[in-house]
Amino acid sequence: MPIQKGAGVVDINNRRIINGKDADVVQLYPMRHTFAWEAYLAGNSNHWLPTEISMQRDIEQWKSKDVLSADERQAFETVLGFFTTADSIAANNLVLATYKHITSPECRMYLLRQAYEEAIHTHAYQYIVESLQMDEAKIFNMYREKEAIYNKDMLVLSLNEGIFASDFKTGTFENDQKFLENMIVFSLIMEGIFFYSSFAVMFGFQRQNKLTGSAEQIQYIMRDESQHLNFGINMINAIKQEQPELWTKAFQDHIIDLVRRAVVLEYTFATEVFPKGIFGMNAQGFKQYIEHIADRRLETIGLPLQYNVQNPFTWMSEAVDLNKEKNFFETRVTEYKTGGQLNW
Numbered sequence: 001m002p003i004q005k006g007a008g009v010v011d012i013n014n015r016r017i018i019n020g021k022d023a024d025v026v027q028l029y030p031m032r033h034t035f036a037w038e039a040y041l042a043g044n045s046n047h048w049l050p051t052e053i054s055m056q057r058d059i060e061q062w063k064s065k066d067v068l069s070a071d072e073r074q075a076f077e078t079v080l081g082f083f084t085t086a087d088s089i090a091a092n093n094l095v096l097a098t099y100k101h102i103t104s105p106e107c108r109m110y111l112l113r114q115a116y117e118e119a120i121h122t123h124a125y126q127y128i129v130e131s132l133q134m135d136e137a138k139i140f141n142m143y144r145e146k147e148a149i150y151n152k153d154m155l156v157l158s159l160n161e162g163i164f165a166s167d168f169k170t171g172t173f174e175n176d177q178k179f180l181e182n183m184i185v186f187s188l189i190m191e192g193i194f195f196y197s198s199f200a201v202m203f204g205f206q207r208q209n210k211l212t213g214s215a216e217q218i219q220y221i222m223r224d225e226s227q228h229l230n231f232g233i234n235m236i237n238a239i240k241q242e243q244p245e246l247w248t249k250a251f252q253d254h255i256i257d258l259v260r261r262a263v264v265l266e267y268t269f270a271t272e273v274f275p276k277g278i279f280g281m282n283a284q285g286f287k288q289y290i291e292h293i294a295d296r297r298l299e300t301i302g303l304p305l306q307y308n309v310q311n312p313f314t315w316m317s318e319a320v321d322l323n324k325e326k327n328f329f330e331t332r333v334t335e336y337k338t339g340g341q342l343n344w
Contacts, residue, residue, distance in 0.1 A: 017239045018170045018179060020103030027105055035234040036106040039227060043113040046227075048220050050124035055131035055213040062132040067210065071276055076211065077134065078273045079198040081142025082149045083221075084125045086194060089156060090228075091118035093186055097163045101170050101179060110231055117224045124217045131213075148269040152194050155265060159185050159258075177246050180239055184255055187232025188297040189262040191225050196293050197270035197286055200313055204279035207315065233300045240301070256303055259294050263307075266290045285312045 014021035015032035031037060061067040068076075094115045102108050129139050143149045162168060162178045170176050199222050206215035240247050270286035277283065291307035298305060 015104055016242050017104050017107060017235050018101055018176065019243075031106050033104045033106050033234075033238060036104065036110045036231065039231045039234075040106070040110040040113050042227060043110065043117065043224075046220075046223065049120065050127040050217050053213050053216055055128070058128075058211045058213040059131055061210060071274070071278060072205070072210070075201050075274050075278050076205065076214075077139060078142065078146065078149075079201050080125055080128065080134075080139050081146065082152070082198055082269070083195075083218075084122065084140050085143040085149065085153055086190065087118050087121040087125070089153060090186060090190060091115055091122070093160055093182070094118065097160065097182070098186075101163070101168075107235060114228055114231070117228070121221050121224070124221060128214045128217065146273070148265075148272045152262075152265050152269060155262065156185055156190050156194075173245070176239075176243060177251060180236065180246055181251075181255070181258075183232060183236055183239070184301070185258065187229055187236065188301070189259065191232065192229045192297045193259070193262050193266055193290065193293055195222070195225055197266055197290060200281065200286070200289065200316060201274065201278060203316065204281060208279060236301050252303060255301075256298065256306065259298060259303075260306060263290050263294045281313065288312045289316075 015030070017033065094111055099108065099111050099115075102111060125139075128134075129136055138145075143153050160182050162175075163182050168175065168178075170179050199218065202215050202218040205211045206219070267283075267287040267290045270290070271283040274281070274286070275283075277285075288309050289312055291309050292311045295305040295307050295309070
């Protein structure tokens with residue numbers, strides 16, 4: 001579409017998450033979805049790289065035959081196996097499907113930041129695997145070998161096929177609902193449920209003072225993913241407000257059903273992968289924890305609680321809090337190269 005000279009100021013009322021007008025270029029002002037800009041600024045402030053975290057102690061513990069049990073090694077490898085695939089699926093969804101349909105400039109800005117963070121997460125997993133000299137093929141191919149991981153991945157992939165189609169466009173009731181479903185699946189289910197038993201296991205290592213460099217990286221990944229989750233929830237609720245006709249009773253029931261299916265897949269993953277329990281966390285505890293998490297996710301988008309259970313892993317809230325004795329963002333090396341120092 002040719003640029004029209006003197007077309008005037010963009011009308012903030014035309015700004016929408018999807019199906020908005022004046023979305024040909026990223027013109028930030030007037031800004032309507034301020035939550036996205038705040039998320040973008042927070043992401044920049046919290047920038048980190050995995051190679052800034054020492055892995056020396058982890059290497060020593062992984063090589064030792066006395067520090068880690070066989071069950072702990074299996075748990076650690078399996079968690080990494082899930083993470084490596086999950087973040088790549090999330091990145092593909094953002095870059096290849098979601099971004100091109102979003103018409104809010106400030107939301108697009110944050111999506112670019114989010115996609116980069118997914119790359120950092122994949123970098124972190126590779127850094128851990130390389131540092132510990134683990135079997136790379138085993139870790140990165142685990143989603144093909146472990147049924148519990150495969151089933152989680154396939155639930156997500158089977159639901160996003162529609163918006164990956166080359167001819168998919170928003171603008172109809174059916175397609176807009178499909179797009180909203182995709183956002184809910186990736187924000188609430190993938191980032192809000194499917195990561196959390198693995199997070200719990202990694203922070204279990206941290207509480208035992210084991211593999212602390214790896215656990216610290218996962219802690220920063222969880223902080224990023226929490227930001228992704230909150231951003232996704234804000235976009236979902238904005239779409240509900242901008243296009244309330246999409247939020248039908250049948251659609252709400254469908255979302256509840258998807259969340260319930262995801263809960264079963266997640267605690268099945270946890271109990272099959274850690275059949276004997278680990279760090280005092282047993283099968284029943286994992287089940288209750290995932291049900292508690294699912295209720296919190298449903299609540300954020302205005303859907304009724306399904307489980308009404310207490311959080312059995314209350315210490316997980318402490319793991320999310322990064323304000324500990326060592327504040328990574330105050331003590332890390334910050335000698336980044338400026339433009340005049342770069343090698344071209």
